[in-house]
Amino acid sequence: MSDQLFSKWASESRQVRKNIIKMIHYAASGHPGGSLSMVEILFSLMAEGGVMRHSPVTPSHPDRDRLILSKGHGVPALYALYHHCGYDITNEELMTLRALESRLQGHPDRVRIPYLEASTGSLGQGASFAQGVAMGYKLNGIDKRVYCIVGDGEMQEGQIWEAGLSSAHHKVNNLTIILDYNKAQIDGHIDEVLSLEPVKDKWLAFGFHLHEVDGHSYQQLTTALRDTHPTKPSMIIAHTIKGRGVPFMEGKVDWHGKAPNSNELELALNSIEENSTIGLQGGANG
Amino acid sequence: MGKIATRKSFGQALAELGEIYPDIVCFDADLSKSTMSSLFANQFPDRFFEMGIQEANMIGAAAGISFTGKIPFICSFGAFLTGRFDQIRMSVGYSQANVKLVGTHCGVGIGEDGHSQMGLEDVALMRTIPKMTVLQPSGDRECRQMVEWAVKHQGPVYLRLTRQGLKEFDLPPFQLAIFPQLREGEKIAFLANGGLLESAYEAANRLSEMGIVNPAVYNLHTTKPLDGTFLTELAEKYKEFVVFEDHSTIGGSGAAIAEWMAEYAPIPRRVYRYGVKDQFGESGRPEDLYQKHGFTPEGIVTFFNKNS
Ligand SMILES: Cc1ncc(C[n+]2csc(CCOP(=O)(O)OP(=O)(O)O)c2C)c(N)n1
Ligand SMILES: [Mg+2]
Numbered sequence: 001m002s003d004q005l006f007s008k009w010a011s012e013s014r015q016v017r018k019n020i021i022k023m024i025h026y027a028a029s030g031h032p033g034g035s036l037s038m039v040e041i042l043f044s045l046m047a048e049g050g051v052m053r054h055s056p057v058t059p060s061h062p063d064r065d066r067l068i069l070s071k072g073h074g075v076p077a078l079y080a081l082y083h084h085c086g087y088d089i090t091n092e093e094l095m096t097l098r099a100l101e102s103r104l105q106g107h108p109d110r111v112r113i114p115y116l117e118a119s120t121g122s123l124g125q126g127a128s129f130a131q132g133v134a135m136g137y138k139l140n141g142i143d144k145r146v147y148c149i150v151g152d153g154e155m156q157e158g159q160i161w162e163a164g165l166s167s168a169h170h171k172v173n174n175l176t177i178i179l180d181y182n183k184a185q186i187d188g189h190i191d192e193v194l195s196l197e198p199v200k201d202k203w204l205a206f207g208f209h210l211h212e213v214d215g216h217s218y219q220q221l222t223t224a225l226r227d228t229h230p231t232k233p234s235m236i237i238a239h240t241i242k243g244r245g246v247p248f249m250e251g252k253v254d255w256h257g258k259a260p261n262s263n264e265l266e267l268a269l270n271s272i273e274e275n276s277t278i279g280l281q282g283g284a285n286g
Numbered sequence: 287m288g289k290i291a292t293r294k295s296f297g298q299a300l301a302e303l304g305e306i307y308p309d310i311v312c313f314d315a316d317l318s319k320s321t322m323s324s325l326f327a328n329q330f331p332d333r334f335f336e337m338g339i340q341e342a343n344m345i346g347a348a349a350g351i352s353f354t355g356k357i358p359f360i361c362s363f364g365a366f367l368t369g370r371f372d373q374i375r376m377s378v379g380y381s382q383a384n385v386k387l388v389g390t391h392c393g394v395g396i397g398e399d400g401h402s403q404m405g406l407e408d409v410a411l412m413r414t415i416p417k418m419t420v421l422q423p424s425g426d427r428e429c430r431q432m433v434e435w436a437v438k439h440q441g442p443v444y445l446r447l448t449r450q451g452l453k454e455f456d457l458p459p460f461q462l463a464i465f466p467q468l469r470e471g472e473k474i475a476f477l478a479n480g481g482l483l484e485s486a487y488e489a490a491n492r493l494s495e496m497g498i499v500n501p502a503v504y505n506l507h508t509t510k511p512l513d514g515t516f517l518t519e520l521a522e523k524y525k526e527f528v529v530f531e532d533h534s535t536i537g538g539s540g541a542a543i544a545e546w547m548a549e550y551a552p553i554p555r556r557v558y559r560y561g562v563k564d565q566f567g568e569s570g571r572p573e574d575l576y577q578k579h580g581f582t583p584e585g586i587v588t589f590f591n592k593n594s
Contacts (some may be wrong), residue, residue, distance in 0.1 A: 029398040072402060098398040100570030100578065106400040109568075119403025122366060123339055153316060157336040186318045187336055195340030 005049045006218040010279040012084065013039050014048070016050065017245045017272045019080040019094055025265045033255045035077035037182040037215070037240040038149060040279050042081045044221035045147055051225040052145065056086040059115040065144045066133055070126020070160075071151035071180065072107035073257070076265075078116070079104055087115060101181040124157025126150060127177055128223035131167045134175040134233075143211045145228070149178045153185030155193050161206075167233040168207030176234040180215065182242035184253050192280065200237055208235040214241035217282030247271050289451025292480075293390040295429035296447055297322025300359060301329045307437055311351060313337055313344045313360040320449075321361035321390045333564055340505060345385070349377035352384040357437055364389025364405025364446060371411055378442050379415040386436045387412070390447040392422075393532030394567050394575040395481045397449075401567035405446065407427045410537025412444040420510040422446040422479045422539075427483070428507060431460035440454045446480070448532075450572060453484040456534030457505065463513035475520060479506045479539060482560075482581055486530045489586035501528070502554035509539045512546050521551040528558045532581065535559035560586070 016039055026029035037198050045052045045067060052065040073159025076097060083089045089104070096102035103112040118129045130148035137144055150160060167175050179199070183190050190196060206209050209229035213220035215238030224236050241257070243249030246268045260268055304326055311333045318324040318336065327334035337344040341362055348358035351503035360367070364575050367389045378385045392405035411419050421436075421443065423429035425506065431448070436443040457466045465477060469490055478486035487503050494500040504520075506529065520527070527547065540559030547555045562579060576582050580589055 027398060055355050098400070100568070100571040100574040102569065106398050106569040106570075107402040109401070119402070121400070122369060153339050158340065158342060185316050185339065186320075187314070187318050191318060193336055194340070282326075 002219070002222070006280055009043045009047055009218055010276065013043055013279055014272050016080045016084055016274065017079070018269055019083065020076045021246065021260060021265060021268045021272070023076050023080070023094050023097040023218050024259045026095050026260050029098060030076055030259055031073040031257045032249060032260065033184065033242040033252070034074045034151060034180065034244070035073060036244045036246060036249065037242045037249050038074055038077055038180045039245065040216045040218060040221060040276070041149060041178055041180060041238055043279065044218055046081050046085055048085070050080055051222060052147065056088070059087060063142055063144060063252050066117050067127045068120070068130045068133070068146065068148045069108055070120055070130070070148055071123065071154050072120030072179075074149070074151070075108050078108070082115065097225060098152065123151065123154040124159040127160050127163035130177070131172055131175055134172045135170065137174055138172070145174050145176060147176045147178060149180055151185070152179060152181045152183065152190050152196060153193070155179060155199075164203065164206045164208065171231045172233045173229055173231050176228070176236060178236045178238055179242055180238055182240040184242045184251070184256065186253070186256050188253055203237070208233055210235045210237065212237040213239070214282035216244060216278055216284050218279045220282065222262040241284045244283070245272055245275055245278055257279055289453055290426040290427040291449060291451045292423050292425070293320070293449065295423070295426040296388060296414055296433055296445065297325035299430040299433040301325040303332065303434060304330045307357065309355055309357045310437060311335070311356045311358050313348055313358060315339055315341050315362045316367070317362050320363070321388060323359070323361040323388075337484075341366050342373045344480050345370055345373040346377045348385045349381055349383035355382060357386065359386045359388055360403050361388040361390065363391040363403055364408040365391070365403060368405065368408040368411045368444075374412070375415055379418060382417065383442060384440055387442065387444045388447065389444065391449045392446050393448065393481060394401045394562060394579060395448055395450045395532050395572050397572035397575060400569035404567040406534050406562055406567055407443070407537065408446060409413060409509055409531075409533050409539060411542070413537070413542060415442070417441055418510060419443040419508075419519040420446070421508055424457070424479060424483045424505045424507060425452050426454055428457055428460050435460060435462070440495050448480055450481060452481060455483070455505065460507065463507050463508040463511055464516050465504040465508070466537065467504050468502035469501070471500045473524060474499050474526045474528065475502040475504060475507040475524040475538070476528050476530060477504045477543060481532045482530035485576075485581055485583050485586060488583035492583060492587050493590055496587070498594055506539050506543075509542050512542060514550060517546055517550070521547060521553065521555050524555070526556045526558070528560055530560045530586070533561050535561040535563055560589075
């Protein structure tokens with residue numbers, strides 16, 4: 001069953017990756033690296049058969065699982081996923097990314113598109129926001145989860161650690177933070193700029209229920225996402241590759257915030273077509 | 287001369303000044319290629335600190351290092367730097383730390399990235415802090431002079447820089463709070479800074495050709511401190527002022543001038559604030575956003591056609 005599902009996702013994710021690259025190309029600006037690194041994370045959460053309970057028919061249902069993209073610059077991937085899931089973002093609208101008056105702002109705007117849940121783009125704030133939503137759910141007796149994706153560069157912000165300390169203390173067990181550990185930020189690799197290591201020990205010490213997975217493996221991601229704890233919030237350290245799926249972008253710091261030109265677009269689209277096993281075989285083991 | 291972004295002028299100037307002033311140190315928060323502090327980093331790797339994405343920590347550390355005789359320049363987008371207001375208010379302001387804050391990517395002129403990355407309230411925030419100097423260069427030469435001025439000045443400085451290139455005007459050497467005059471005029475004066483100086487200057491030429499108004503134009507490069515003697519002279523010369531800025535009209539340079547004129551002008555003078563009007567920024571091409579906010583010469587001319 002899950003093998004079939006994962007094969008389906010692997011094949012569908014190619015169109016999503018193509019859309020991400022196209023959107024950024026047409027916008028002539030945006031962030032391909034950190035969008036591509038979280039495609040498998042987003043599929044595992046949002047796609048049909050994924051972990052989250054949500055529906056394009058009732059996007060503001062009070063009883064929905066919510067996803068907060070703290071690393072807001074990765075939003076092209078989120079737009080592409082919402083489109084894939086049948087939300088009211090059409091293919092044409094996807095290509096209006098970053099254009100004047102478009103709902104598809106360069107960073108998430110929850111007023112223009114309420115199911116984005118939070119307006120982000122200034123790094124470090126999403127985990128606190130997610131903590132608050134999760135606390136509200138508990139008060140309201142709603143048995144749903146709040147997921148929050150943070151970047152590894154972003155995790156250098158102190159506020160992320162405040163959210164960690166606080167969520168564990170307040171037993172916000174319906175919160176899952178996912179670290180897109182793609183090892184790169186803008187000025188270089190995480191370990192050169194400001195290392196997070198030993199990141200796993202830190203979050204364990206903070207009192208989180210923790211999983212460390214290959215962030216391009218559907219098998220590992222969905223298993224970890226489903227394994228929650230009765231009292232502790234969850235942290236999933238997802239080892240990923242920045243620019244995953246487009247070989248010339250993979251692991252390249254320079255592709256953090258640069259749009260592909262026409263030649264690069266074509267090259268990227270072709271290589272995405274060839275790469276059909278991402279998600280099934282993973283690829284990032286730390 | 288082509289247009290040069292003031293962030294680039296800043297990076298080059300700091301790298302040059304680093305030779306002369308060994309106490310200059312520089313911090314960045316994972317944006318050194320955008321703020322152009324990378325130019326200093328390449329030259330003086332031992333005096334450059336890449337802090338990672340930690341603006342609050344960077345501000346605190348810079349305050350601390352300033353009390354060991356160093357002159358720290360700390361760089362990020364203006365929105366993220368001034369967003370850590372309490373750290374600036376306490377560690378820099380109240381402590382009277384000799385920290386130079388460099389905020390780049392200010393205004394809607396950055397374009398596609400949208401609201402979250404735009405410095406739109408930075409001047410408003412910084413000018414509330416006692417003893418803070420708030421500067422915005424209009425071009426390359428002036429920016430370099432300001433950086434050197436900031437090095438020599440004892441006390442906190444906020445330098446507001448643009449992502450986009452700016453037209454280079456022929457200006458006298460930078461003098462704190464004395465706005466250079468770019469154009470003669472009568473009755474009305476345009477005071478403008480950053481990306482809006484060129485538009486205001488162009489618009490003034492067209493408006494006077496059209497016989498609508500004949501505005502004088504000044505480069506409002508200092509928002510704080512203001513010079514009472516200089517502003518009194520302006521108030522005696524002109525009846526009306528329009529302040530143009532790529533910043534919120536609330537609390538910005540226009541507000542600073544309006545406050546001064548309301549309180550101290552020998553004869554009450556009218557001040558219009560021309561900027562981002564109590565709204566959020568958004569994505570779009572810089573030229574589209576300039577048009578939307580009436581920041582082009584055409585937009586300014588249209589505004590005067592309607593209102594005169
Ligand atoms: C508070 C804040 N500081 C700086 C930035 C500018 N910025 C945008 S993305 C980025 C790097 C993010 O790195 P990471 O979190 O690792 O993202 P990813 O690799 O997933 O793209 C920076 C510094 C920002 N958006 N917010
Ligand atoms: Mg990263």
